[in-house]
Amino acid sequence: MTNIQVKKVSKYILWTYLVVVCLFTIGAYDKLFMKTESGVSRLVFYLPFVALAGGLLFFYTRLLQKNGEKGRRVIGAGFFETIHKYRFLIEQLVTRDFKIKYKRSVLGVFWSFLNPLLMMIVQYIVFSHLLNIRGGVAHYAIYLLCGIVMWNGFNDCSMQSMRSITGNSALITKVYVPKYIYPVTKVFSASVNVLLSMIPLLLVTLVYGLFSTPRLFLKPSVFLLPFGLLFLLVFCIGMGFLLSSLMVFFHDIEFLWTVLSTAWMYATPIIYSLSMFEGKEGVQWIVTLMKFNPLYHYISFVRTIILEGTSPAFSEYLICAAFSAAMFAIGITVFKKCQDKFILYL
Amino acid sequence: MAEEKNEVKLRIRDVSMRFRMEEDRAGSLKETFTKMFTKGLKFREFYALHDVSFDVYKGDVLGIIGRNGAGKSTILKIISGIMKPTKGSVERYGNIVPMLELGSGFDMDLSGRENIFLNGAILGYDKQFLKNKYNEIVEFSELHEFIEMPLRNYSSGMIMRLAFSIATVVEPEILIVDEILAVGDENFQKKSRARMMELMSGGTTVLFVSHDMNQIREMCNRVVWLDGGTVRLQGPTEIICDRYRI
Numbered sequence: 001m002t003n004i005q006v007k008k009v010s011k012y013i014l015w016t017y018l019v020v021v022c023l024f025t026i027g028a029y030d031k032l033f034m035k036t037e038s039g040v041s042r043l044v045f046y047l048p049f050v051a052l053a054g055g056l057l058f059f060y061t062r063l064l065q066k067n068g069e070k071g072r073r074v075i076g077a078g079f080f081e082t083i084h085k086y087r088f089l090i091e092q093l094v095t096r097d098f099k100i101k102y103k104r105s106v107l108g109v110f111w112s113f114l115n116p117l118l119m120m121i122v123q124y125i126v127f128s129h130l131l132n133i134r135g136g137v138a139h140y141a142i143y144l145l146c147g148i149v150m151w152n153g154f155n156d157c158s159m160q161s162m163r164s165i166t167g168n169s170a171l172i173t174k175v176y177v178p179k180y181i182y183p184v185t186k187v188f189s190a191s192v193n194v195l196l197s198m199i200p201l202l203l204v205t206l207v208y209g210l211f212s213t214p215r216l217f218l219k220p221s222v223f224l225l226p227f228g229l230l231f232l233l234v235f236c237i238g239m240g241f242l243l244s245s246l247m248v249f250f251h252d253i254e255f256l257w258t259v260l261s262t263a264w265m266y267a268t269p270i271i272y273s274l275s276m277f278e279g280k281e282g283v284q285w286i287v288t289l290m291k292f293n294p295l296y297h298y299i300s301f302v303r304t305i306i307l308e309g310t311s312p313a314f315s316e317y318l319i320c321a322a323f324s325a326a327m328f329a330i331g332i333t334v335f336k337k338c339q340d341k342f343i344l345y346l
Numbered sequence: 347m348a349e350e351k352n353e354v355k356l357r358i359r360d361v362s363m364r365f366r367m368e369e370d371r372a373g374s375l376k377e378t379f380t381k382m383f384t385k386g387l388k389f390r391e392f393y394a395l396h397d398v399s400f401d402v403y404k405g406d407v408l409g410i411i412g413r414n415g416a417g418k419s420t421i422l423k424i425i426s427g428i429m430k431p432t433k434g435s436v437e438r439y440g441n442i443v444p445m446l447e448l449g450s451g452f453d454m455d456l457s458g459r460e461n462i463f464l465n466g467a468i469l470g471y472d473k474q475f476l477k478n479k480y481n482e483i484v485e486f487s488e489l490h491e492f493i494e495m496p497l498r499n500y501s502s503g504m505i506m507r508l509a510f511s512i513a514t515v516v517e518p519e520i521l522i523v524d525e526i527l528a529v530g531d532e533n534f535q536k537k538s539r540a541r542m543m544e545l546m547s548g549g550t551t552v553l554f555v556s557h558d559m560n561q562i563r564e565m566c567n568r569v570v571w572l573d574g575g576t577v578r579l580q581g582p583t584e585i586i587c588d589r590y591r592i
Contacts, residue, residue: 051540088467088472088473089467089468089470091467092463092464092467092468093464096453096456096460096464099460100453100455103455122381170450170451171450171451171468172428173423173428174428174446174447174450174451175426175428175442175444175446175450175451175468175469176426176427176428176442176444176466177470207369307501339429340546343428343429344365344366
């Protein structure tokens with residue numbers, strides 16, 4: 001990378017940090033300004049932390065600019081170099097996927113909004129009116145929609161990225177491109193849809209909230225939604241690495257995964273809620289088990305933001321981040337181990 | 347030799363490529379497991395390349411000749427980085443544009459214009475470069491009025507013309523060519539041949555696989571003769587080609 005490009009990257013890093021801090025401050029303002037028992041607001045801890053992290057980041061960008069001098073390599077410089085180098089390719093592949101998806105449909109991109117909406121109406125009627133599985137959940141329609149949007153996002157990402165290596169075999173055997181580009185771009189193009197489906201989610205919440213009793217209003221906590229999506233995205237990339245590399249060696253994964261993901265869907269409180277199990281004998285293990293279900297944490301993260309209008313507990317951020325990081329680490333390790341063998345099996 | 351004073355562009359050292367030919371490949375989990383327990387997975391090892399070493403210098407037009415299955419395509423794939431050799435190393439000094447199969451990565455549902463950018467990105471060109479060269483690509487491919495049409499409506503000749511125009515718009519330092527010199531009708535064949543000659547004479551290092559001895563004699567200054575995965579002979583074109591005939 002040239003000097004100007006490094007400066008640009010540094011600028012991006014610092015701006016991203018600023019945006020993250022702003023989003024978090026606005027989104028979690030009620031918790032931040034709230035006074036704890038000892039009578040001091042949490043800002044006392046938060047502000048120095050923000051300043052410290054910012055300072056460290058600034059120091060890091062300085063280091064980046066010195067990368068290569070005296071033969072030293074800064075950690076992460078290689079990562080930014082590959083992103084910089086293949087940014088255009090990723091951009092092109094994502095636009096291709098997006099264009100192809102709706103190319104021959106009349107409503108086009110509009111389907112991204114319409115699909116989750118229609119799905120929600122069907123499931124709402126079935127589960128709320130026919131089967132009556134509300135389980136005493138307030139604002140069940142919104143509760144359901146949050147679950148559906150997040151789950152569909154995950155399902156879409158994992159399905160698409162699973163086929164990313166086998167589906168691009170014609171390219172992989174002809175041109176050299178780092179192979180991790182393929183699962184990553186598939187997750188990106190699927191997550192564009194997740195982003196778009198946030199719009200009907202918020203719109204429905206707005207409209208629904210006006211007519212429901214008790215009223216439900218969107219609070220500034222919606223600014224925390226990007227964090228939930230980011231956790232999900234990283235988790236999906238990890239999952240995509242794992243599934244796509246297994247898929248090369250065993251095509252059975254494709255069939256196995258449809259079964260597994262259906263089982264996983266029913267094991268996640270999307271249509272039901274954990275409060276249904278309260279006070280019932282012999283089912284407490286389900287509640288315990290749920291602590292180990294990453295999707296449960298991502299979905300309740302979003303539900304807390306929208307339904308309770310407040311920031312999730314600090315521990316929830318840590319749990320979600322830990323799941324994402326763990327999945328990413330597992331995925332990339334498996335992928336790195338296998339990627340040189342892909343070509344022999346495609 | 348005079349070339350050896352030049353700088354090295356490619357250094358191929360002791361490259362071996364081993365393929366495992368499983369008696370019948372286990373394509374599913376069940377098969378792998380059952381085989382692991384019953385008789386074990388059987389492999390027959392097969393070396394497509396065995397200790398191949400040669401250097402390519404700046405400005406060389408190197409021909410690779412040999413019979414079918416001699417390992418020509420495998421060595422090209424290893425040099426372009428698509429395959430990783432089982433043993434040995436390839437050092438590359440300069441950007442490589444492989445023209446192994448034209449038009450891989452084209453999407454039939456996208457228009458010609460969109461495909462120029464997609465295919466260009468796959469070949470490693472950057473955005474600004476493609477924008478600048480866009481007119482040149484369209485001009486060369488002679489597809490002016492069809493460029494906004496989806497590729498599925500193109501004839502195969504038109505697709506090849508577009509692919510050739512995208513691949514040769516760069517002036518790469520190392521160009522890898524696997525017998526694709528003639529595409530399209532007679533007129534375009536002439537044009538594409540001229541373009542290849544222009545690229546080759548412009549100081550680009552070229553690796554070139556062909557079965558056409560006349561073409562090899564005409565274009566290459568050095569030749570590597572592969573036989574059964576090893577280098578049988580290498581040296582100046584005339585000497586090797588005369589021996590190869592025998």
